[in-house]
Amino acid sequence: xxxxAGTPRVTLLSxxxxxxxxxxxxxxLFDPERLTVxxxxxxxxxxxxxxxxxDWDILAYTLAGRVEAAQGWGIAGDTFAALEVVRExxxxxxxxxxxxDLGLHLFRTELLRxxxxxxxxxxxxxxxxxxxxxxxxxxxxPVETRIGAEGGEMHLxxxxxxxxxxxxxxxxxxxxxDSATPAPGVLEAxxxxxxxxxxxxxxLISIDPILAVPGLREALRGxxxxxxxxxxxxxxxxxxxxxxxxxxxxxxxVSPVTVAGRYRDVLDLFVLDRQDGxxxxxxxxxxxxxxxxxTVMSDLAAKQALARALLELGGSFQPGAAALSGAxx
Amino acid sequence: xxxxAGTPRVTLLSxxxxxxxxxxxxxxLFDPERLTVxxxxxxxxxxxxxxxxxDWDILAYTLAGRVEAAQGWGIAGDTFAALEVVRExxxxxxxxxxxxDLGLHLFRTELLRxxxxxxxxxxxxxxxxxxxxxxxxxxxxPVETRIGAEGGEMHLxxxxxxxxxxxxxxxxxxxxxDSATPAPGVLEAxxxxxxxxxxxxxxLISIDPILAVPGLREALRGxxxxxxxxxxxxxxxxxxxxxxxxxxxxxxxVSPVTVAGRYRDVLDLFVLDRQDGxxxxxxxxxxxxxxxxxTVMSDLAAKQALARALLELGGSFQPGAAALSGAxx
Numbered sequence: 226x227x228x229x230a231g232t233p234r235v236t237l238l239s240x241x242x243x244x245x246x247x248x249x250x251x252x253x254l255f256d257p258e259r260l261t262v263x264x265x266x267x268x269x270x271x272x273x274x275x276x277x278x279x280d281w282d283i284l285a286y287t288l289a290g291r292v293e294a295a296q297g298w299g300i301a302g303d304t305f306a307a308l309e310v311v312r313e314x315x316x317x318x319x320x321x322x323x324x325x326d327l328g329l330h331l332f333r334t335e336l337l338r339x340x341x342x343x344x345x346x347x348x349x350x351x352x353x354x355x356x357x358x359x360x361x362x363x364x365x366x367p368v369e370t371r372i373g374a375e376g377g378e379m380h381l382x383x384x385x386x387x388x389x390x391x392x393x394x395x396x397x398x399x400x401x402x403d404s405a406t407p408a409p410g411v412l413e414a415x416x417x418x419x420x421x422x423x424x425x426x427x428x429l430i431s432i433d434p435i436l437a438v439p440g441l442r443e444a445l446r447g448x449x450x451x452x453x454x455x456x457x458x459x460x461x462x463x464x465x466x467x468x469x470x471x472x473x474x475x476x477x478x479v480s481p482v483t484v485a486g487r488y489r490d491v492l493d494l495f496v497l498d499r500q501d502g503x504x505x506x507x508x509x510x511x512x513x514x515x516x517x518x519x520t521v522m523s524d525l526a527a528k529q530a531l532a533r534a535l536l537e538l539g540g541s542f543q544p545g546a547a548a549l550s551g552a553x554x
Numbered sequence: 555x556x557x558x559a560g561t562p563r564v565t566l567l568s569x570x571x572x573x574x575x576x577x578x579x580x581x582x583l584f585d586p587e588r589l590t591v592x593x594x595x596x597x598x599x600x601x602x603x604x605x606x607x608x609d610w611d612i613l614a615y616t617l618a619g620r621v622e623a624a625q626g627w628g629i630a631g632d633t634f635a636a637l638e639v640v641r642e643x644x645x646x647x648x649x650x651x652x653x654x655d656l657g658l659h660l661f662r663t664e665l666l667r668x669x670x671x672x673x674x675x676x677x678x679x680x681x682x683x684x685x686x687x688x689x690x691x692x693x694x695x696p697v698e699t700r701i702g703a704e705g706g707e708m709h710l711x712x713x714x715x716x717x718x719x720x721x722x723x724x725x726x727x728x729x730x731x732d733s734a735t736p737a738p739g740v741l742e743a744x745x746x747x748x749x750x751x752x753x754x755x756x757x758l759i760s761i762d763p764i765l766a767v768p769g770l771r772e773a774l775r776g777x778x779x780x781x782x783x784x785x786x787x788x789x790x791x792x793x794x795x796x797x798x799x800x801x802x803x804x805x806x807x808v809s810p811v812t813v814a815g816r817y818r819d820v821l822d823l824f825v826l827d828r829q830d831g832x833x834x835x836x837x838x839x840x841x842x843x844x845x846x847x848x849t850v851m852s853d854l855a856a857k858q859a860l861a862r863a864l865l866e867l868g869g870s871f872q873p874g875a876a877a878l879s880g881a882x883x
Contacts, residue, residue: 273667307653307660
């Protein structure tokens with residue numbers, strides 16, 4: 226459905242699979258030209274000399290309708306012939322690299338090697354994929370989220386994919402972040418937004434890297450938008466991914482209140498799942514407004530419903546003509 | 555068939571498709587452990603940040619029984635999903651890059667980036683492909699055959715593939731050759747050979763780069779092996795590829811005698827096709843022995859027959875039990 230004129234300009238800060246669900250909710254709910262998504266690039270990596278941007282790619286494939294929906298990443302119907310040969314030859318085979326997916330990595334690497342900035346590369350890819358929203362990298366400089374665990378430090382993707390989140394996490398750092406600057410368009414998207422949403426992505430490895438880009442947190446603090454975050458924890462656990470486990474291993478209380486506290490300086494409002502409504506007083510005690518909504522996005526209607534409910538929190542959403550199924554709160 | 559003990563140690567200098575035919579003749583005729591193939595690397599290139607070695611790969615795929623036989627390059631039954639996406643995104647799509655082929659390029663690039671030399675990379679790949687002969691790169695340093703044509707200079711692969719040999723060739727140079735050294739095993743394979751064969755590959759862009767590696771030509775000159783070359787021209791034309799056209803454009807007489815003259819200092823014997831027997835006196839006038847053989851390798855039997863005939867020229871081949879169809883001369 227297309228919303229009426231007057232829908233707000235929304236800027237979403239997002240990691241991969243979880244954040245992409247909410248991104249798709251916004252994207253399909255209203256005029257996607259009003260949406261800017263800022264993707265985490267802390268899990269980018271060089272593999273075989275190719276530059277891979279897992280979160281950006283997941284967001285792009287999801288919004289372009291190409292994602293392998295059952296898993297939330299990769300391209301639907303992709304094949305794995307190249308990776309099979311790599312495996313046969315004894316090379317690195319733990320990263321799931323589909324043939325069509327590889328096509329994007331080849332193209333991106335070619336442009337980067339020509340000296341074109343990652344922001345412009347993303348803009349061109351998004352255009353070719355037919356994306357109607359802006360999908361920006363958080364920065365153009367390489368930043369690498371490093372997971373410290375027993376036996377040493379590893380790239381985040383090694384922790385997530387190669388080691389299936391099994392190592393106990395002792396530390397997280399964003400190598401290269403001090404030299405990073407917000408990618409072209411990022412500060413403008415923050416300054417120009419009417420609603421800013423921190424997606425229910427992993428706060429430690431998806432949202433924190435974005436907030437750690439020098440100047441970005443300050444821009445959020447200075448924004449006049451309604452700034453909100455959706456809890457990545459529901460009923461004491463992450464719906465998917467290791468957020469809960471990682472928080473516990475780092476000695477953090479596994480609670481939405483902990484997440485709200487980490488974001489406090491850049492938020493007006495924190496959204497709890499309706500299963501966690503009893504925590505609202507604790508969130509409010511942090512000096513934040515609190516809303517309680519159904520946040521579990523099991524299908525497209527639920528994604529749209531959450532997106533719609535978030536906009537309604539700002540009082541700025543003009544409902545369109547079509548009815549939404551599974552409408553929120 | 556397996557030849558009896560006492561078969562000679564053969565070292566073959568080769569480009570891609572044409573040379574691979576003769577390589578396969580040797581490989582399947584006798585104990586392939588007696589064979590060393592030295593591949594031209596002048597047409598190697600970086601594409602999308604990946605290192606591609608077209609001639610080495612063609613030789614490897616051919617000898618491993620994986621080549622797409624109808625075209626003489628690439629992997630049989632390969633798919634092109636990655637390249638399709640590159641094309642869709644607007645990237646470089648003129649080089650035919652199959653998905654399985656890409657797997658090898660990914661693996662090679664990964665090892666090179668780890669600081670492993672190209673010779674060792676080739677050794678590992680050959681081992682994994684099950685090759686029973688040594689297949690060496692001519693050198694480990696990047697060398698790039700540059701074709702000068704109207705409008706500027708281009709990489710050899712751009713001339714061959716992108717521009718389909720259409721530009722008129724004005725010059726050829728091997729960028730980087732002065733810093734190249736023979737890859738590990740190359741000088742040993744020349745010193746230890748009993749028969750050295752220059753394949754009927756393009757002399758200008760396949761054999762010349764090998765001979766131009768500093769020290770290699772001198773090693774051939776000093777070799778005690780029977781050194782022979784097979785004419786790449788038959789009845790005044792190249793069977794496949796632009797050898798004849800390139801020679802003419804560079805002002806060279808399009809004749810096997812011209813080729814023999816270019817190799818004269820590193821040869822004992824030059825092999826003419828039986829259609830060119832009348833040129834034998836001209837070859838002999840260069841101070842070379844000359845043999846006349848059927849050199850057109852239309853099927854495996856013809857490849858084996860030529861290989862067998864070349865060995866018989868040295869008097870060193872012990873015929874096996876099985877009869878060869880289409881036996882030479």
